[in-house]
Amino acid sequence: MTQYVNEQDVRAIAEYTRIGLTDEEVAQMTIDLNSIIEGLKPITEYDLEGVEPTFHPIGSLSNVMRDDVVTEGFTQEVALENAPHKQDGCFLIPSILGEGGDR
Amino acid sequence: MAVERDLWRLSAAELQRGLLAKEFSAKEITESALGRIAQADPEIHAFLELTEKAAYKQAARIDEALSQGTARECGPLFGVPIAFKDNMNLEGTHTTCASRMLENYVSPYTATCVARAIGAGGIPLGKLNMDEFAFGSSTETSAFGKTLNPWDRERVPGGSSGGSAAAVASGMACVALGSDTGGSIRQPGAFCGAIGVKPTYGVVSRYGVVAFGSSLDQVGPFARTVHDAACTLNAIAGRDPLDCTSQESTVDFTANLAEGVRGMKVGIVPAFMEAKGLSPEVRHKVEEAAANLAAMGAEIVEVALPNAQAAMSAYYVLGPCEAFSNLARFDSVRYGYCDPGHKDLGSQYEASRTIGFGSEARRRIMLGSYLLSSGVYNTYYYPAQQVRTLITRDYNEAFGKVSCILAPVAPRTAFKFGEIADPAEMYLTDMFTISINIAGNGGMSMPVGPGEETHLPIGVQLIAPAFHDELMLRAAAALETVYGPAPIAPDFDGLNDNAKAGE
Numbered sequence: 001m002t003q004y005v006n007e008q009d010v011r012a013i014a015e016y017t018r019i020g021l022t023d024e025e026v027a028q029m030t031i032d033l034n035s036i037i038e039g040l041k042p043i044t045e046y047d048l049e050g051v052e053p054t055f056h057p058i059g060s061l062s063n064v065m066r067d068d069v070v071t072e073g074f075t076q077e078v079a080l081e082n083a084p085h086k087q088d089g090c091f092l093i094p095s096i097l098g099e100g101g102d103r
Numbered sequence: 104m105a106v107e108r109d110l111w112r113l114s115a116a117e118l119q120r121g122l123l124a125k126e127f128s129a130k131e132i133t134e135s136a137l138g139r140i141a142q143a144d145p146e147i148h149a150f151l152e153l154t155e156k157a158a159y160k161q162a163a164r165i166d167e168a169l170s171q172g173t174a175r176e177c178g179p180l181f182g183v184p185i186a187f188k189d190n191m192n193l194e195g196t197h198t199t200c201a202s203r204m205l206e207n208y209v210s211p212y213t214a215t216c217v218a219r220a221i222g223a224g225g226i227p228l229g230k231l232n233m234d235e236f237a238f239g240s241s242t243e244t245s246a247f248g249k250t251l252n253p254w255d256r257e258r259v260p261g262g263s264s265g266g267s268a269a270a271v272a273s274g275m276a277c278v279a280l281g282s283d284t285g286g287s288i289r290q291p292g293a294f295c296g297a298i299g300v301k302p303t304y305g306v307v308s309r310y311g312v313v314a315f316g317s318s319l320d321q322v323g324p325f326a327r328t329v330h331d332a333a334c335t336l337n338a339i340a341g342r343d344p345l346d347c348t349s350q351e352s353t354v355d356f357t358a359n360l361a362e363g364v365r366g367m368k369v370g371i372v373p374a375f376m377e378a379k380g381l382s383p384e385v386r387h388k389v390e391e392a393a394a395n396l397a398a399m400g401a402e403i404v405e406v407a408l409p410n411a412q413a414a415m416s417a418y419y420v421l422g423p424c425e426a427f428s429n430l431a432r433f434d435s436v437r438y439g440y441c442d443p444g445h446k447d448l449g450s451q452y453e454a455s456r457t458i459g460f461g462s463e464a465r466r467r468i469m470l471g472s473y474l475l476s477s478g479v480y481n482t483y484y485y486p487a488q489q490v491r492t493l494i495t496r497d498y499n500e501a502f503g504k505v506s507c508i509l510a511p512v513a514p515r516t517a518f519k520f521g522e523i524a525d526p527a528e529m530y531l532t533d534m535f536t537i538s539i540n541i542a543g544n545g546g547m548s549m550p551v552g553p554g555e556e557t558h559l560p561i562g563v564q565l566i567a568p569a570f571h572d573e574l575m576l577r578a579a580a581a582l583e584t585v586y587g588p589a590p591i592a593p594d595f596d597g598l599n600d601n602a603k604a605g606e
Binding site: 005009010016019033035036037038040046051052054055058066081082083084094096 | 207208209211212304305318344347348350412413415416417419420427435436437438439440441445446447448449451452453454456457460465466468469470472473476482483485486487488489490491492493495525526527530542543569
């Protein structure tokens with residue numbers, strides 16, 4: 001079977017998608033992805049010269065507009081209801097530039 | 104008033120007739136449904152959460168309307184017990200998508216389809232199990248345990264809307280809502296012997312339904328009669344300003360169910376019938392259904408969908424790409440699982456997503472990321488969208504000749520737990536359903552009795568032209584006159600019979 005991705009690629013994808021994988025999981029994921037990508041082969045073998053893409057099933061419709069009227073949305077309180085950590089009406093996150101202070 | 108009958112057995116139409124005739128109350132319907140769930144769900148595990156309070160509140164509303172003589176004004180689902188796939192927000196309930204990621208998420212709002220079903224008088228019973236984030240065909244990827252097939256508890260109910268199909272097939276819900284991205288309503292419908300309808304993309308709003316593949320996802324009903332399915336679709340269809348893909352709906356889906364199929368041209372796709380992997384018993388049932396439609400006056404016409412075989416690979420490009428994009432929102436900050444104790448955001452992201460997502464979700468996210476990466480995009484993603492053009496053209500051409508198409512739903516009957524472990528093999532169970540999501544038109548599963556070999560339910564698929572879903576419902580109603588409504592699975596049909604109730 002063609003190898004489309006190797007373990008190094010899989011580690012790079014995992015890092016990009018923010019998913020941590022153990023060495024064993026990297027090995028299994030490499031096998032799985034190669035097997036799935038192999039199954040996608042028909043798409044690469046089609047003669048699609050001159051065929052326009054359809055990005056959306058209802059692609060032919062025009063844009064949807066509404067009147068510019070302010071309507072009620074979530075209150076700040078509701079928007080924060082499911083936040084794991086919050087403070088003073090804001091989402092609270094740890095430091096974004098490496099080691100930071102306490103929460 | 105003592106209730107002599109098991110109300111949970113009744114169809115929506117029967118329940119509404121009984122309510123109007125004052126034979127029983129909406130409260131008694133609710134008691135019967137919840138009692139039924141208490142009895143059967145430990146065996147099936149279709150429900151992830153019950154909404155008893157909301158159910159009784161709604162029942163009180165219906166009973167009040169009945170006493171005022173205004174029950175019909177409540178809407179097409181008045182007094183009908185309904186349950187929702189757990190990717191649909193209902194304010195105050197957990198909406199988990201059967202994922203650890205959303206285990207503690209409580210909906211701050213209600214999805215349009217759920218609001219419409221309840222607004223139309225449906226009695227909300229609870230939330231139903233599914234494959235995690237709808238990634239799967241067996242409901243085995245649920246983080247909260249598998250759902251069992253009511254016909255054989257060693258087998259999967261199908262997926263991803265496995266909880267919805269199992270709840271209806273075991274009599275726990277009269278109707279249920281599911282969502283279908285590549286077959287997730289139709290395939291569990293077939294595996295559990297329930298009617299499952301995926302309407303045309305744009306018929307039902309997806310606002311408040313957790314997104315998987317946004318250009319493919321559509322919401323639809325499960326039911327045991329075609330009328331009940333059509334009635335539920337009436338309740339949830341139509342334009343919603345909060346989902347710009349939703350369209351105005353002026354069709355009454357129940358209106359022409361009794362018209363029959365005389366003179367209707369029904370297409371058969373020879374390449375589907377000869378497909379590698381199609382089991383003989385499923386093939387036989389599709390041929391039998393075609394013969395029955397012909398006997399009722401339909402004209403069976405061979406049609407070709409020459410590009411349908413590319414649908415599978417197009418789907419496994421488009422689905423993961425869209426899923427990768429949609430699941431990027433789970434950042435451990437605004438909602439969803441947050442792994443505690445991290446000193447920097449990067450490690451919190453990674454730990455939370457690693458623990459929050461199950462293996463199939465991770466696989467699809469990573470596949471989507473790969474397929475959209477620079478240099479790979481032009482090899483897969485762009486051609487997949489071109490293939491979508493070809494498949495849509497095929498359907499348009501076929502529907503120039505026929506009013507609907509008859510096909511298999513799944514290549515075989517329900518498989519055993521763990522029987523299919525290879526993801527690529529699991530994907531093949533959707534081989535006959537996927538091209539419809541790619542093109543966007545409607546498709547439904549109609550149970551036609553058990554297979555001669557496995558004695559498990561088989562569904563045939565009826566496929567309609569875009570925004571003519573009433574045509575497949577009409578053909579399904581004709582088949583219903585031959586095969587009868589979808590039965591409650593035998594093991595559950597007698598659970599609450601009078602002898603046992605007296606014990």
